[in-house]
Amino acid sequence: MHEIFKKRSLAPGYTFFVIKSPRIAKKIEPGQFVIVRVHEKGERIPMTISDFDREKGTLNMVVSQVGKTSRLLASLEPGERILNMLGPLGIPSDIESFGNVVTICRQGTAGALYSIIKALKKAGNRVTCIMGAKSRDYLVLENEIGAVVDELIIATDDGSRGVKGYAVSALREYLKKNQVDYILTIGSSKMMKTVGKIGKKYGIKTKASLGAIMLDGTGMCGACRVTVKGNTRFACMDGPEFDADEVNFNELIRRQSFFKEEERLAMELFEEGI
Amino acid sequence: MNRERRIPRKELPPEERVKNFDEVAIGYMKEEAIEEAKRCLQCREPRCMKGCPVGINIPKFIRAVKEEDFVRAIKIIKENNFLPSVTGRVCPQENQCEGSCLLGKKFEPVAIGALERFVADWARDNNIIEKPEVKVSNGKKVAIVGSGPSGLTCGAYLANLGYSVKIFETLHKAGGVLAYGIPSFRLPDSVVEAEVEYVKSLGVEIEIDVLIGRIFDLKELFQNGYGAIFLGTGAGLPRFPDVPGENLNGIYSANEFLFRVNLMKAHLFPEYDTPIKIGRKVVVIGAGNVTMDSARVARRLGRDVTVVYRRTEVEMPARKEEVEHGKQEGLEFRFLVSPVAFYGDEQGNVKIMRCIKMKLGEPDASGRRRPEPVEGSEFDMNVDTVIIAIGQSPNRLIPMSTRDLQITRRGTIVVDEHEKTSIEGVFAGGDATTGQATVIAAMGSGKRAAESIHRYLSSK
Ligand SMILES: Cc1cc2nc3c(=O)[nH]c(=O)nc-3n(C[C@H](O)[C@H](O)[C@H](O)COP(=O)(O)OP(=O)(O)OC[C@H]3O[C@@H](n4cnc5c(N)ncnc54)[C@H](O)[C@@H]3O)c2cc1C
Ligand SMILES: Cc1cc2nc3c(=O)[nH]c(=O)nc-3n(C[C@H](O)[C@H](O)[C@H](O)COP(=O)(O)OP(=O)(O)OC[C@H]3O[C@@H](n4cnc5c(N)ncnc54)[C@H](O)[C@@H]3O)c2cc1C
Ligand code: SF4
Ligand code: SF4
Ligand code: FES
Numbered sequence: 001m002h003e004i005f006k007k008r009s010l011a012p013g014y015t016f017f018v019i020k021s022p023r024i025a026k027k028i029e030p031g032q033f034v035i036v037r038v039h040e041k042g043e044r045i046p047m048t049i050s051d052f053d054r055e056k057g058t059l060n061m062v063v064s065q066v067g068k069t070s071r072l073l074a075s076l077e078p079g080e081r082i083l084n085m086l087g088p089l090g091i092p093s094d095i096e097s098f099g100n101v102v103t104i105c106r107q108g109t110a111g112a113l114y115s116i117i118k119a120l121k122k123a124g125n126r127v128t129c130i131m132g133a134k135s136r137d138y139l140v141l142e143n144e145i146g147a148v149v150d151e152l153i154i155a156t157d158d159g160s161r162g163v164k165g166y167a168v169s170a171l172r173e174y175l176k177k178n179q180v181d182y183i184l185t186i187g188s189s190k191m192m193k194t195v196g197k198i199g200k201k202y203g204i205k206t207k208a209s210l211g212a213i214m215l216d217g218t219g220m221c222g223a224c225r226v227t228v229k230g231n232t233r234f235a236c237m238d239g240p241e242f243d244a245d246e247v248n249f250n251e252l253i254r255r256q257s258f259f260k261e262e263e264r265l266a267m268e269l270f271e272e273g274i
Numbered sequence: 275m276n277r278e279r280r281i282p283r284k285e286l287p288p289e290e291r292v293k294n295f296d297e298v299a300i301g302y303m304k305e306e307a308i309e310e311a312k313r314c315l316q317c318r319e320p321r322c323m324k325g326c327p328v329g330i331n332i333p334k335f336i337r338a339v340k341e342e343d344f345v346r347a348i349k350i351i352k353e354n355n356f357l358p359s360v361t362g363r364v365c366p367q368e369n370q371c372e373g374s375c376l377l378g379k380k381f382e383p384v385a386i387g388a389l390e391r392f393v394a395d396w397a398r399d400n401n402i403i404e405k406p407e408v409k410v411s412n413g414k415k416v417a418i419v420g421s422g423p424s425g426l427t428c429g430a431y432l433a434n435l436g437y438s439v440k441i442f443e444t445l446h447k448a449g450g451v452l453a454y455g456i457p458s459f460r461l462p463d464s465v466v467e468a469e470v471e472y473v474k475s476l477g478v479e480i481e482i483d484v485l486i487g488r489i490f491d492l493k494e495l496f497q498n499g500y501g502a503i504f505l506g507t508g509a510g511l512p513r514f515p516d517v518p519g520e521n522l523n524g525i526y527s528a529n530e531f532l533f534r535v536n537l538m539k540a541h542l543f544p545e546y547d548t549p550i551k552i553g554r555k556v557v558v559i560g561a562g563n564v565t566m567d568s569a570r571v572a573r574r575l576g577r578d579v580t581v582v583y584r585r586t587e588v589e590m591p592a593r594k595e596e597v598e599h600g601k602q603e604g605l606e607f608r609f610l611v612s613p614v615a616f617y618g619d620e621q622g623n624v625k626i627m628r629c630i631k632m633k634l635g636e637p638d639a640s641g642r643r644r645p646e647p648v649e650g651s652e653f654d655m656n657v658d659t660v661i662i663a664i665g666q667s668p669n670r671l672i673p674m675s676t677r678d679l680q681i682t683r684r685g686t687i688v689v690d691e692h693e694k695t696s697i698e699g700v701f702a703g704g705d706a707t708t709g710q711a712t713v714i715a716a717m718g719s720g721k722r723a724a725e726s727i728h729r730y731l732s733s734k
Contacts, residue, residue, distance in 0.1 A: 027489050037446060043538060043548040044446075069547060084446045086483045215538075215548075218444050218485055219669065220510035221530035225521055232514060232521060237671070251521055254622030258523040262549035269544055 002082040005058060010140045011133075013065045014108045015074040016050075022057030024049075024087050030115040031093025031209065031241060034059075035217040037084040038072045045069050046214045046236075048112035048186075049087070050141075062111025062140060068266040089217045090240050093119070094207065098182035101125045102174065103149075104167050104195055106132040109186040110140045112209065116184065118148055125182075126150050130174065132167030132187075136160040168194045180204050185244065189253045196244025208244035210235045213256060227251055278381040281310040283388055288602040292573050295458045295541070298599060299363070302385075304342075307392040311340035314384045317376050322386060325374030327718040328354045332371060332386055339389055348397040351390060356430045357423060357469045357717065359398060360452060362391025363461055365714050366593050398468055405476065409436035414731050417442065417500040419486045419672065422450020423713045424704025425506030426470065427720030428727075429478040435728050439478045440500075444485040447537060450508055451705075452713070454537040455529070455564070457571050460596075487671035492679075492700060501734065502699045502727045505687060506720060509705035511667040515559070519616030520662075522624040524553060528560070528568045528663035535571050550575075553658020557582055557627060559613060560663035561589070562710075566596040568661045573603050577659070581605055584612040584632045584645040610634075612645065614652065616660065627655045668706045684709060693723035701727055 006018035024034065033048045051060040063074045076082065093116045101120050105113050110131055120127050128151040133139045135158045146152045154162025155170040163170055168191060174180075175198065183206040185195040192208040199206025212224040212235035224235040227248035233239065284300040285291075291298050302310065314336045322332045331350055338347035351358045367373070367387040375383035397403070416432050418425045421443040429439045447453045449466045474480060486495070486507075495503055512527035514520050531550070534540035538548035554577055558569040561583040572579045581600070583590065586609045590597060601607075610632040617626040631651035634643035668685045680688040680696035686709055687702040689695055695702050703719030705711055 023489060041539070041546040043546075084483050086444060086446075086485060088488050089485065215530060215533060216445065219671065220512070221533050222512045222514070222527040223530045225514075227521055232516075251622065254523055255521070257621075258623075259549045259551060262543060262551065266544050266547060266549070 002085040004076050004078050004080050004082070007076070007078055010062065011107070011138045014111075014138075014140050015063045015065065016111075017061045017063065017076075019059045019061060019082065019085075020057060021059050021085060024085070025052045025057045025059050026054050028052050028059065028088040029092035030095065030119040032088035032090050033217075033240065034085050034087030035089060035214065036073065036082050036086075038069065038076070039083060042072070042083070043069055044084075044215060044217070045073075046089070046217060047073075048209075049115065050111040051115045051118070060111075060114075062108055064108035067263050068270045071270065086217065089236060091238070093184070093209075093241060095119045095123050097124045098205075099125065100128075100178065100180045101182045101184070102128045102130060102171065102180050104130040104132075104171055104183065104185045104187070104191075106167055106187045106191060107134070107138050108140050110142075110145060112186045113184070114141055114145060114148075117145060121148055128153065128174070128178075130155065130167045130170050131162075132156070132170070132191075133161075134158070167191070168198065171195065171198060175202055175204075183207070183244075184241075185209070189249050189256060192244060193247075193249035196247065196249070200245040206244040207241045208247060209240045210242060210247065210252060211256065212236075212240070212252060213258070226255075275309065275312045277313055277377070280313065280382045280385045281306045283385065285599075288604070291459065292576075292603050295574060297462050298459050301395050302388055302392040304392075304396070307339055307389055308342060310385050310389060311336045313377065314340070315377055321374045321376050322371045322384070325370045325372070327370065327712075327714045328721060330354045330371075330390075335393065336384065336386070336389060339393060344393055344396050345402055347393045348402060351393060354721075355390075355717065356427055356473065357713075358390050359394035359465050360423070360461060360469055361714050361717070362387050362389075362394055363465070364456060366712060368594065370714065403472065403475065407434075409434065411438060412436040414438065415440070415500045416502050416504065416727060416731075417495045418504045418506060420450060420506035420508055420704075420706070421448035421470070421480055422506055422508050422704060422716060423452065424508075424706075424716035424720040424723075425450070425504065426473045426478075427717040428504045428506060428701075428703065428724045429720075430473045430476050431721055431724035432727060433476040433478045435724070437728075437731075441478060441480045442484040442486050443480060443482050445537070446482050448480050448482060450506075451510075454533050455567070457532065457536055457567050459570070459574070460567070485671070487675040492672070492676050492697070496699065501731050502701065504720070504723050504727065505672060505695070505700065505702035505706055506704045506716070507669045507672055507702075507706045509666045509668045509710045511669055511685075512662070513665045513667060514662060515613060515664060517613055517615050519618065519624070522616050522618040523622050524551070524618075524624040524658060525616060525660045525662065528558075528564045528661055529666065531568055531661050532564075532571065535575075541575055551659075552577055553623075554578060555657050556580070556659045556661065557655065557657045558661045558663055559583075560665070561585070562591045562663065562665070563593060563596060564666075564710075565663040566592045566600050568663050569605050570596075570600055570603060572659070572661065573600075573605060579605050580608055580655075582608045582611050582613070582629070584610065585634060585642065586610060589642045610645070612647065624657055624660055627657045627660060629653055629655055666710055668709065692726040692729075693719055694726060699730065
């Protein structure tokens with residue numbers, strides 16, 4: 001179970017996997033995630049399923065290599081197995097006929113959007129994707145998403161592809177000219193906070209998929225708790241998507257950086273091969 | 275032989291044990307066990323048995339110990355208890371078997387728990403695995419959700435009766451609270467692992483990484499050929515006090531804290547990848563076993579630890595022994611205090627816990643005097659880490675994803691005296707039906723459910 005079937009590099013630091021996992025593939029819905037552990041002393045980390053094939057029994061995943069565990073995961077080769085994989089977890093993304101939909105992401109988080117975009121298209125929406133990246137070399141799933149959406153807007157920090165600037169600026173521009181019914185964002189908490197504000201300004205229903213720190217992923221620890229509309233919610237069970245303008249992003253950003261020193265140490269030792 | 279006093283149980287000295295996670299209570303040596311067994315009066319109508327929720331034949335096994343026939347002793351115990359090396363360690367014996375022991379009326383009661391542990395450990399050390407005679411397979415399948423003591427017990431009984439049993443567990447390790455909650459200085463990992471292996475050796479299959487309610491719902495389990503389902507999903511949903519600032523960094527639920535250390539070995543970071551961060555001044559809020567376990571773990575990570583409780587020591591639900599051990603290990607206690615808010619620094623790390631003093635008023639439904647805030651008595655405590663151990667509610671996924679499953683307002687699954695739920699073919703037990711209780715109570719209900727499932731499937 002959970003055998004790596006295919007692997008390919010999408011951009012520096014971004015790895016694409018196809019994983020054989022028939023049972024999860026049969027059940028998972030767009031927007032849900034899994035928790036993986038890659039070795040006996042390893043930690044449990046959440047990963048969104050980018051796409052799935054129920055017939056072939058496979059799951060796709062895009063891994064951003066940000067620290068030790070994601071690097072270890074990305075180092076697995078075809079034929080190797082992921083030690084533990086639990087899923088599907090979380091509540092599936094809202095797939096309705098909204099009308100005009102804008103999805104917005106940056107670099108690797110495009111992976112998490114992919115199957116949701118496909119489902120939104122299938123439900124009859126007109127879907128636009130705004131994709132941000134440092135430069136054209138860091139664009140992830142550009143062609144795949146481009147093939148599905150009605151409109152793909154690319155924004156790079158250096159202007160090497162698409163418009164120059166951040167994805168949120170492109171969103172602002174887009175909203176000036178277009179009527180939009182629904183916005184979905186997956187990205188850094190800082191970006192999602194801004195998107196939430198923009199959505200609110202225009203009175204558009206805006207959802208954000210939160211990257212809270214998780215442990216069990218099943219509602220037993222509360223590590224993933226976030227404040228939404230003043231109430232404590234568990235991102236793993238009640239989310240990961242919430243109405244963006246109701247999320248206390250400042251708290252989330254602080255909680256996400258709680259283990260920064262430990263993460264740096266783990267990474268340093270890992271790089272020194274200890 | 276001394277009838278009045280029991281053979282003392284040896285313990286690691288407090289200075290030594292706060293430096294490691296080694297087991298605190300050292301088991302009896304053979305000679306000590308035999309001496310202690312001689313104290314038992316071999317009552318004709320043994321009161322001790324009434325105090326044991328699974329009805330172990332206590333005088334009979336103690337007699338076997340006295341006669342140095344430990345193989346017989348383990349056989350007798352295992353007739354009613356699949357996990358004796360666990361219960362011998364963690365049962366609240368003072369309220370159960372030992373609390374009912376006749377000898378205890380005048381003298382110290384027989385050390386039943388320590389004897390049970392001795393026999394179980396002896397059997398394990400000598401590789402004596404007493405397996406009951408397993409009936410031939412009857413071809414019927416039963417699914418069990420959760421691998422805590424209730425699920426393991428239910429599974430073991432059903433396997434013995436010839437059922438083909440599969441336990442589904444969402445975590446990557448089996449054992450429920452025994453694996454992720456109770457720290458190794460009270461219940462070593464090796465003990466839990468051995469007991470889980472024993473249950474497997476009876477033919478029970480355990481599949482990890484399966485969250486029932488997401489990957490399969492109960493209907494699909496029936497469709498997959500399971501004739502009956504047992505829900506032993508426990509009470510793992512942490513409660514928070516619902517006060518401002520409770521999501522600041524450095525505030526953990528007891529479950530998160532214990533899960534990181536016990537299951538993920540975060541105290542061995544960076545050898546293990548899961549981190550834990552704990553400051554110099556640690557406060558643990560609550561007064562139960564979970565509170566004491568959290569506080570004692572924090573102490574072993576080398577910090578100043580204060581337990582804060584809104585009533586007084588008398589009302590503490592934790593086992594007396596645990597409170598004593600905690601005191602020896604240097605825990606501080608502050609009674610009649612309750613948090614009202616938390617404040618942090620710019621990084622969002624908790625720094626101050628605002629508290630209010632309490633006084634005890636009239637008794638409440640539980641018979642304990644109700645704590646009431648003393649107006650105007652707020653004060654601040656400096657804290658770096660807060661662990662919240664004010665109780666857990668039943669896991670909510672299955673009730674949420676199962677229509678027609680009746681639950682109470684507290685979230686517990688409703689069952690009758692045979693552990694039957696409101697859905698035909700679905701049974702439940704343990705903490706999921708009672709709220710957090712005890713290992714042995716969970717085992718008792720697992721056994722009752724197995725009997726009930728057997729009746730149900732035999733009549734079908
Ligand atoms: C619901 C959800 C879905 C996700 N989907 C994806 C995905 O599809 N692809 C992907 O590459 N990443 C995804 N992530 C993020 C991914 O889980 C983290 O990048 C990963 O845990 C980092 O671990 P590390 O050891 O490599 O890095 P570390 O150095 O340990 O941490 C780097 C940063 O990652 C975050 N992080 C660390 N530990 C955890 C944890 N246990 N849970 C959550 N975040 C953590 C922290 O904010 C931290 O600052 C998702 C996160 C969530 C919550
Ligand atoms: C820290 C701590 C210390 C304690 N100390 C003592 C003590 O000293 N003495 C004592 O007698 N009792 C003690 N208890 C209480 C005792 O551990 C519990 O009463 C007992 O474990 C309950 O057993 P259970 O089988 O009902 O559930 P649990 O042990 O909680 O096991 C439930 C299992 O089900 C799994 N699960 C839940 N939902 C699903 C799902 N949907 N799909 C798949 N799997 C699922 C969980 O992951 C878990 O492994 C303590 C509890 C804690 C937390
Ligand atoms: S199982 Fe618990 S209550 Fe029963 S005899 Fe053993 S220690 Fe006592
Ligand atoms: S009540 Fe006490 S003395 Fe009597 S049989 Fe039981 S353990 Fe022995
Ligand atoms: S990750 Fe533990 S409750 Fe959400």
